[in-house]
Amino acid sequence: MAVVSSRGQRIGNLLAIAAVIVVTFIMLAPIYWIVSTSFKPRNLATTNPPTILFEPEVSPFVKLFTKRVQLKPKEVVDYENAPWFERLVFDGGERITRSGKGEIQLSGYPDRFINSLIVAITSTLLAVSMGTITAYGFSRFKVKGEADLLFFVLSTRMLPPIVVAIPMFLMYRAAGLNDSHLGLIILYTAFNVSFAVWLMKGFIDEIPKEYEEAALVDGYTRIQAFFKIVLPEAATGIAATAVFCFITAWNEYAFALIMTNRRAQTAPPFIPSQIGSGLPDWTVIAAGTFLFLLPVAIFTFLLRNHLLRGMSFGAIRK
Amino acid sequence: MITTLDPHSRAAYRGWSDITIRNLFVIPTILFLIVFNIFPLLYSLGYSFTDFRASTKDPVNFVGLRNYMELLSDPNIWSNFTITAQYVIVSVSGQVIVGFGLALLLNRSFPLKGLITTLLLLPMMLSMAVVGLFWKLLYDPNFGIINYSLGLGKLEWLGDPNIALYAVALTDIWMWSPFVMLLSLAGLSAVPKHLYEAASIDRASRLYTFFRITLPLVAPILLIAIIFRTMEAFKTFDLAYVMSGQPTTEVVSIRLYKMAFQEWQTGKSCALAYIVLIMVLCITNVYVKYLNKAKER
Incomplete structure (x- = not known):
């Protein structure tokens, strides 16, 4: 710093940093509340005043993954013989149900979580592959009306989901694609490919x-040069684009709400649908939410240096 | 330059020609987008002139512009648009104030800056529907941490029709201020240091420096953030739908959803979708213009 920092400036700096810390705590409080509620016993989730300190439990996760029934008052249960995780639920006055063969029955959650994984991963792979080669085409060759085409590609991403969903619903119904993984995968691929084209074009533009050209002179074909020179150079960009596409598909709600109801339902429409009539068990909802948010939180840390670029469609780079 | 479209170049004789490769790389994606984005829209344009109801097998009648006339003269639809506008103004201005303010605070070096910045960015990466749902517990008048920590007694954030929209907007501000912060930080770090040094040598006041140096230089990137958030807030569906059933939070997307998938007025909802579409295209146009301007810088 060329300018001598005065005492006033130093105090200002300290105050600013203190403010940042306070705001960070406030911004993270809702996330902390989700995580902490997912480890609370049910009776501590809704108390007045709210419970901040408590002995953590895993019973919400047991309840999240199992089907349960309310215990009848006179029902005799061999509490002593039950495995430890079932005893956790007994304490809540509920019993894990079993199929005729004695297997513990799973709740709806694991299915939805797996559906989310299938749909998000497949659509990400498709969108990123298509996006990368198309971005290469736009980046390296003269394309007639390039600006208009790129605008068209971007504008498909800007459409409100419900606007697209109405005709897609009718078309899917006619084609039998409603409530199918394939239907959602196609929708999410279409949604993400435009984003992938824009982001990847920026990354490929940066590769000299x-x-x-050197590879072409050395006797490579253009395709070989693309696979052996461009793709490895673009690896970081491809990974960042893939993570962004995954997060978008993972988080998507409106299409999933309209296009699926049971078989292919993903977690985002399922989690809110757990709140039915009566008092919801917030610990179970928190546990489901926590597991659902965890991959995205991890990815956010891995992506931290690319967030700016991804969130601005590749327009702003550091 | 050896590039690219010269069919007589050496490269062109080996393997596929560049033109083939270009077509192979670009055309399938464009076709895919046309089939799954443009074709459905043409399909619904057709239906927007009919009284089609997807829930029945009744014959479909052509009704001309009647759907559009009815929608544009329906005061309820206008109130949906008013609610949406209110929501956009409250949440975007909130995000700009919080996000830009945070960026100003963060625009200095201190230990753990990278970690804190990443933590602050976390909310915008999360699912709006799933996190929005959990805000219902935070807002709960009896057990909510918000009322408790602010000492607001039993304030019905989502239950009171007069404030439900603001409660939803507040969640949106929490989620998306980080976005404005992220873009503003990029703008702030690009302001040349020597301008501040010159200002300080000239003994310019802090306010003067802020309004004459900082703000004008950050304005273009801030504008992009504002346009982007405006567009997203205009389209908003997840948060308001999950958090509140109040008629006062019925933004256009929710009206559209109900019209199409609960009342099954398919033809009419297609017409409303088109009205919304035209508005979004207008905002997108402005957005892309500024994106290109920012790129030129």
Whole structure:
């Protein structure tokens, strides 16, 4: 710093940092509340005043993954013989149900979680592959009406989901794609491919053309040069784009709400649907939410240096 | 330059020609987008002139512009648009104030800055529907941590029709201020240091420095953030739908959803979708213009 920092400036700096810390705590409080509620016993989730300190339990996760019935008052249960995780639920006055063969029955959650994984991963792979080659096409060759085409590609991403969902619902119904993984995968791929094209075009633009040209002179074909020179150079960009596409598909709600109801339902429409009539068990909802948010939180840390670029469609780079 | 479209270049004789490769790389994606984005829209454009109801097998009648006339003269639809506008103004201005303010605070070096910035960015990456749902517990008048920590007694955040929209907007502000912060930080870090040094040598006041140096230089990138958030807030569905059933939070997307999938007025909802679509295209146009401007910088 060329300018001598005065005492006033230093105090200002300290105050600013203190403010940042306070705001960070406030911004993270809702996330902390989700995590902490997912480890609370049910009776501590809704108390007045709210419970902040408590002995953590895993019973919400047991309840999240199992089907349960309310215990009848006179019902005799061999509480002593039950495995430890079932005893956790007994304490809540509920019993894990079993199929005729004595297997513990799973709740709806694991199915939805797996559906989310299938749909998000498949659509990400498709969108990123299509996006990367199309971005290469736009980046390296003259395309007639390139600006208009790129605008068209971007504008498909800007449409409100419900606007697209009405005709897609009718078309899917006619084609038998409603409530199918394939239907959702196609929708999410279409949604993400535009994003992937824009982001990847930025990444590929940054790879010097000379690399491929040197390879072409050395006798590579254009396709070989693309696979052996461009793709490895673009690896970071591809990974960042893939993570963004995954998060978008993972979080998507409106299409999933309209296009699925049971078989292919993903977690985002399922989790809110657990709140039916009566008092919801917030510990179970928190446990489901926590597990659902965890991958995204991890990815956010891995992505931290690419967030700016991804969130601005590749327009702003550091 | 050896590039690219010269069919007589050496490269062109080996393997596929560049033109083939270009077409192979670009055309399938464009076709895919046309089939799954443009074709459905043409389909619904057709239906927007009919009285089609997807829930029945009644014959479909052509009704001309009647759906559009009815929608544009329906005061309830206008109130949906008013609610949406209110929501956009409250949540976007909140995000700009919080996000830009945070960026100003963060625009200095201190230990753990990277970690804190990433933590602050976390909310915008999460699912709006799932996190929005959990805010219902935070807002709960009896057990909610918000009323408790602010000492607000039993304030019905989502139950009171007069404040439910603001409660939803507040959640949106929590989620998306980080976005404005992220873009503002990029803008702030691009302001040349020597301008501040010159200002300080000239003994310019802090306010003067802020309004004459900082703000004008950050304005273009801030504008992009504002346009982007405006567009997203205009389209908002997840948060309001999950958090509140109040008629005062019925934004256009929710009206559209109900009209199409609960009342099954398919033809009419297609017409409303088109009205919304035209509005979004207008905002997108402005957005892309500024994106390109920002790129030129």
